[in-house]
Amino acid sequence: MTEQSIEIKVGKRIKDLRNQLGISQEELGFRSGVHRTYIASLEVGKRNISIATLEKIVKALDVSLSEFFSI
Secondary structure, three states: OOOOOHHHHHHHHHHHHHHHHOOOHHHHHHHHOOOHHHHHHHHOOOOOOOHHHHHHHHHHOOOOHHHHHOO
16 A cells, blocks of 8 residues: 555645535635635645645634644
């Protein structure tokens, strides 16, 4: 069994938290200032996210960075 890449893990965490809030990718994009298509790419692990963009998304998801990375 191969381990998931960090991009896939981060994308899944973004999607899970977004779904817990009950918001769309478009709404998350609006809240974070990140384009919806970029969020979609992140959620499926196709993009490598910068720390600055991750911070915007984490704030929009209303969690701390430590909460984001705790599982």
